[in-house]
Amino acid sequence: xxxxxxxxxxxxxxxxxxxxxxxxxxxxxxxxxxxxxxxxxxxxxxxxxxxxxxxxxxxxxxxxxxxxxxxxxxxxxxxxxxxxxxxxxxxxxxxxxxxxxxxxxxxx
Amino acid sequence: xxxxxxxxxxxxxxxxxxxxxxxxxxxxxxxxxxxxxxxxxxxxxxxxxxxxxxxxxxxxxxxxxxxxxxxxxxxxxxxxxxxxxxxxxxxxxxxxxxxxxxxxxxxxxxxxxxxxxxxxxxxxxxxxxxxxxxxxxxxxxxxxxxxxxxxxxxxxxxxxxxxxxxxxxxxxxxxxxxxxxxxxxxxxxxxxxxxxxxxxxxxxxxxxxxxxxxxxxxxxxxxxxxxxxxxxxxxxxxxxxxxxxxxxxxxxxxxxxxxxxxxxxxxxxxxxxxxxxxxxxxxxxxxxxxxxxxxxxxxxxxxxxxxxxxxxxxxxxxxxxxxxxxxxxxxxxxxxxxxxxxxxxxxxxxxxxxxxxxxxxxxxxxxxxxxxxxxxxxxxxxxxxxxxx
Numbered sequence: 001x002x003x004x005x006x007x008x009x010x011x012x013x014x015x016x017x018x019x020x021x022x023x024x025x026x027x028x029x030x031x032x033x034x035x036x037x038x039x040x041x042x043x044x045x046x047x048x049x050x051x052x053x054x055x056x057x058x059x060x061x062x063x064x065x066x067x068x069x070x071x072x073x074x075x076x077x078x079x080x081x082x083x084x085x086x087x088x089x090x091x092x093x094x095x096x097x098x099x100x101x102x103x104x105x106x107x108x
Numbered sequence: 109x110x111x112x113x114x115x116x117x118x119x120x121x122x123x124x125x126x127x128x129x130x131x132x133x134x135x136x137x138x139x140x141x142x143x144x145x146x147x148x149x150x151x152x153x154x155x156x157x158x159x160x161x162x163x164x165x166x167x168x169x170x171x172x173x174x175x176x177x178x179x180x181x182x183x184x185x186x187x188x189x190x191x192x193x194x195x196x197x198x199x200x201x202x203x204x205x206x207x208x209x210x211x212x213x214x215x216x217x218x219x220x221x222x223x224x225x226x227x228x229x230x231x232x233x234x235x236x237x238x239x240x241x242x243x244x245x246x247x248x249x250x251x252x253x254x255x256x257x258x259x260x261x262x263x264x265x266x267x268x269x270x271x272x273x274x275x276x277x278x279x280x281x282x283x284x285x286x287x288x289x290x291x292x293x294x295x296x297x298x299x300x301x302x303x304x305x306x307x308x309x310x311x312x313x314x315x316x317x318x319x320x321x322x323x324x325x326x327x328x329x330x331x332x333x334x335x336x337x338x339x340x341x342x343x344x345x346x347x348x349x350x351x352x353x354x355x356x357x358x359x360x361x362x363x364x365x366x367x368x369x370x371x372x373x374x375x376x377x378x379x380x381x382x383x384x385x386x387x388x389x390x391x392x393x394x395x396x397x398x399x400x401x402x403x404x405x406x407x408x409x410x411x412x413x414x415x416x417x418x419x420x421x422x423x424x425x426x427x428x429x430x431x432x433x434x435x436x437x438x439x440x441x442x443x444x445x446x447x448x449x450x451x452x453x454x455x456x457x458x459x460x461x462x463x464x465x466x467x468x469x470x471x472x473x474x475x476x477x478x479x480x481x482x483x484x485x486x487x488x489x490x491x492x493x494x495x496x497x
Contacts, residue, residue, distance in 0.1 A: 003411060019350075
């Protein structure tokens with residue numbers, strides 16, 4: 001399953017606290033102005049919502065769109081790497097891994 | 109002559125007319141049915157009855173003849189059958205007992221003066237037990253109690269207008285045994301020809317329907333009530349993060365009926381209701397008593413933890429207080445993966461104030477989301493009333 005990048009303040013609100021603590025006065029128009037709080041707790045400000053969403057997106061990007069995630073996607077499965085080490089030696093394995101690292105270099 | 113014996117029948121059956129003369133142009137008659145003295149009246153005589161014509165004209169002056177025709181005058185065409193002293197005069201009586209085979213028209217005429225004449229119309233006599241054809245008797249002339257059984261002719265010609273039979277006048281014991289037997293055997297009427305308009309409400313008691321009804325074409329089964337009367341559908345419109353390691357009530361706050369275009373949904377009847385002032389209680393109330401099919405589905409996702417697991421349970425109460433678990437569905441999966449499942453229950457709602465339902469959810473992992481969507485049903489309830497409790 002490909003994770004979906006957070007795109008709405010609802011994605012942030014879900015993570016604020018557990019339970020059905022918030023909702024929308026118009027579920028078809030989920031904008032901040034329509035945000036309602038069910039549990040009597042505090043209502044996040046609009047800035048908190050937009051900032052929270054931005055933080056989630058950054059984390060998602062780091063997790064899913066960074067050199068790490070790209071390298072992770074191309075690394076051979078563990079059993080294939082073990083087989084290569086056993087059959088071809090550690091240097092051959094290093095060559096395979098280095099090619100992927102070079103393809104997606106770590107930002108300086 | 110001394111009067112020694114008089115037959116009452118003779119008095120009853122005999123009519124007497126006294127004759128005089130208006131010069132030589134007319135006889136004058138005085139007697140029954142005439143108003144005073146009448147010149148040459150037309151008389152109607154009944155067959156079988158006797159009439160006396162007392163001719164008081166001078167002897168030989170105006171002989172009174174009963175005839176079959178006036179032609180020729182004199183004594184021509186005399187009709188003598190049943191006639192005594194035909195042509196009599198001078199105070200004598202001409203007695204005429206009208207034969208039953210007498211012609212319908214006879215005449216009287218003076219043999220000396222042909223202009224002194226008139227008609228004798230002969231009618232059928234009224235004989236006990238019969239009425240001649242064409243005779244009508246006004247019912248106003250029949251006194252109470254006069255028409256008895258013996259007066260009604262046998263045969264097929266006697267008819268009684270149904271308008272003259274008052275309600276309930278004809279009772280069962282007045283019907284022939286054969287008719288009663290036919291009714292008892294249900295053969296008196298061809299039931300296939302009965303008009304539906306004659307089958308009024310309550311005409312056919314329930315007990316008269318057979319245990320196995322005859323086959324009826326489905327095309328003819330229209331307008332049948334008592335079937336599905338309620339269908340309702342709700343869905344969670346907003347995702348929320350399920351508390352983990354505790355079974356929590358699913359609030360009714362963020363639920364809606366499908367309202368998207370082209371979603372095909374239509375509510376039937378009065379739907380489920382929730383307490384808008386206490387959504388946290390999560391209680392759903394049925395609109396009426398009956399058996400209900402309750403289907404519920406859930407969809408979850410966890411973006412932070414692998415091997416997450418959730419169950420959703422449908423709970424019902426029969427006393428609006430203590431809830432018991434009815435159905436439980438499990439949902440589990442790997443990080444990021446959506447997982448869905450659904451369950452079903454039958455609820456017998458005997459009292460809408462006591463029998464209610466709610467949903468609860470448990471998550472073994474943190475950051476597990478119970479998915480809601482305002483465009484499609486991901487976590488949902490579908491309720492259908494199946495029939496009476």
